[in-house]
Amino acid sequence: MNGYTQRIQPGRPAGDVVIVGGGPVGHRLAERLHHHGHQGTVTLLDAEPGHAYHRVLLTSVLDGGLDPADLELPPVPGARGRRDVRVTGVDRRRQRVGTANGESHRYDTLVLATGAEPRIPAVPGMHTASGRLIDGITGLRSLADCARVRGERVVVLGAGPLGVETAVALRRSGRDVSLVHPGPHPLNRWLDATAGDLLARHLVSLGIRVETGRSAARVEAGELVLDDGGLLTWDTLVCCTGTEPRTELARAAGLRVRTGVLVDGEMRTSDPHVRAVGDCAEHPGWFPGLLASGWDQADLLARTLTGHRSGGRRPRTVLRLRVPGLHLGVLGRPGLHREAGAAEGDVVTFSDPSRGRYATLAVDPAGRLSSAVLVGLPQALATLTQLHDARRPLPDDRLALLLGETAVGRRTSVLPPQDADTVLCRCNNVTALTLTGAWQNGSRSLRALADTTRVTTGCGTCADQIRELCAQLATAEKPVARHEPPVDARASGR
Ligand SMILES: Cc1cc2nc3c(=O)[nH]c(=O)nc-3n(C[C@H](O)[C@H](O)[C@H](O)COP(=O)(O)OP(=O)(O)OC[C@H]3O[C@@H](n4cnc5c(N)ncnc54)[C@H](O)[C@@H]3O)c2cc1C
Incomplete structure (x- = not known):
């Protein structure tokens, strides 16, 4: 049995909990501990200044749709939230963490929710002699990164979900945007060629210069030289080229780390008093880097720490791209529909590219969705997301499901009752x-x-x-x- 499907018995109380990292996952964990009636203190320490905020909405700050204040997360009742406090060390023997400003916090249970940081590619010319990024180059992970985006001409490196959403947001703010990506089409890890082509066409229709099949070769003052010799000018260069889990605390404390901090099905690290959740944690059953995975982990851990049954929820992988007018979603692991379809079950494909509509669904032998890619079908995407979340079988008439209509034009209502x-x-x-x-x-x-x-x-x-x-x-x-x-x-x- 996979760890994450285990039913856990009510156990020892978690006692005083210290959470390192007040990003969306650490915040959610504190809120869920309160919800489940946790006995003991909860201390939430975060290195960023200001209020805790919802990171996935940063692109709405970039496009001017929201102010930073709109992203603020509400304070968690019963938790001691501390901002601008960096944890610098973990003393596992004494069960204490130390901070850069000289504080020391004792824990019965320590939770690492330290998230991830942008991975900056090793392109010549990006760094100063002292190793600092040159002015105008940034990753995109925080409000401070958003504030670094200046000027009219922006080049975005990397067309994964973050790169695409960033390019669209910057274009919506009126900037001149180029999107550079070595893959054959944007989101090529998630989408097949048909869906990828629809996405690329949509980006071009928004006025974004899409440079696929090309990489950054060299950075010069205000210019990016591509590997085919092409030249792009920039005021800001935004690197959306992946993230690295923040594991330095865990490594220094001697915990087992691979790419992320290794955890079992109850988010326990190699030290039973230390757990890890969210983007910093690594478990084969969870798809990394998605908020839904982090929230599921926080929910599971809060139940575990308060002696409730875990509920045996299997991790969900859902990507919904925040690109206005497109309605693109991927359910299940990227690329799984190709493998799953080849092995067993059905693959249902609907393609109407001239109207910007496409779907491919892998359905298991029990009639449940294994994975799906949908473009331009918002009703079907909403319905399938719920069916996928609830692990319910699809209705027999899959074409009607995809079109959100019956053959005579009535709306189908296949939404399961809400959990x-x-x-x-x-x-x-x-x-x-x-x-x-x-x-x-x-x-x-x-x-x-x-x-x-x-x-x-x-x-x-x-x-x-x-x-x-x-x-x-x-x-x-x-x-x-x-x-x-x-x-x-x-x-x-x-
Ligand atoms: C612009 C943007 C859009 C996104 N959109 C989506 C989306 O649509 N869907 C989706 O699923 N995911 C999305 N993501 C990814 C999502 O934001 C992450 O999966 C999520 O933020 C992970 O939350 P976390 O709390 O684990 O880590 P983080 O959000 O990285 O938070 C970790 C926190 O820990 C703090 N920290 C780290 N080290 C220390 C230390 N030593 N001491 C104190 N504090 C420390 C950091 O300051 C940070 O605040 C997006 C990400 C970005 C940047």
Whole structure:
């Protein structure tokens, strides 16, 4: 049995918990510990200044859609949150962490949620003689990185999900943007050639210069020389060329580290008093670098540390690209549909490239989705995401599912009942339960729910799902209306 499917027994209380890293995953863990009634203190230490914030929304700061203040995460009740405090060492024998400003914090359970940092490629000319990045070159991981983006001409290196979203955001802010990528098309680790071509065409239609099949050969003052001799001028060069888990604390403390900090199915490192979650952790069952994986890990760990059953949730891999007007999503591990389809089950493909629509689904022999790539099919993407999350079988009529229509043009309704803990808005971590509560408290429209819960205010790709939920909730209330007093009786009550 895989570690992450194990049912755990209520165990020893976690005692005082120190979390190093107040990114979205550390923050979520603190919130979930509070939610599950953790007994003992929770201290959340983070090296970044200012408020804790939602990192996936940084591109909305780049395109001017949101102010940095809009990204702030709410304080966690019951947790001691400390910002601008860098943890510099772990004394595992005394169970203490030390910080750069001389503090020392004792723990019963230490959780490393130190995340990841941009990987800067070894391109000649990028660094000064002292090893510092030259001015105008940055990764993109923090609000400070966003502030480094200046000028009109921006070159983005790397067309993975972050590079593509960054290029689009910068273009939306009116800049002149070039996207340089060595692969045959953007997101080539995630998409086949058909989907990749649709994406590239969409980027070009937005006015982005897409330079695929090319790499950076050399950086000169304000210029990037490509390996085919091409020249791109830049005011800012943004490296979206991957990330490295931040493992320096774990390594120095003698914990087992490969690419990330190695953990078992309960996020335990090689020291039973130290756990790791999020982008810094490594486990073969989790796809690294995705927020959904980190949140699932935080949920699982909070349940484990508070003696609840883990729920046996299998990790989900979901990529929804934040590119307005495109509706591109990948469910399941990238490339899995090709392997899965070849092995067993069905592969269903729908291709309508001139209208910007494409889908390929790998369906297992039990009728459940193994993986999918969808472009330009927002209704199907919303429905399939929920079916995938809930591990429910697909309806028999897969074409109707993909088109969101029956043969006679009616909307299909294949949404499964919502699990209370299902996160419908991944950007703001809003669950079905929160939305249902807000609905019952009077937020009866998409707009009202957005105001009260922040749902849809991130990438906005969940809007269709939320509309569907509103319809479900309104329908669910109809039987109640039948038992309401007659109209004149209500009128007389006023
Ligand atoms: C612009 C952008 C868009 C993204 N969009 C998506 C998306 O749409 N979907 C998705 O799934 N993922 C997305 N990601 C990835 C996602 O943000 C990460 O998976 C997520 O942030 C991981 O959270 P984390 O808390 O593990 O790590 P991080 O967010 O990296 O946070 C780690 C924190 O630990 C702190 N820290 C590190 N070392 C120390 C120390 N020694 N002492 C104190 N503090 C320390 C850091 O300051 C940091 O605040 C995006 C990332 C970026 C940058």
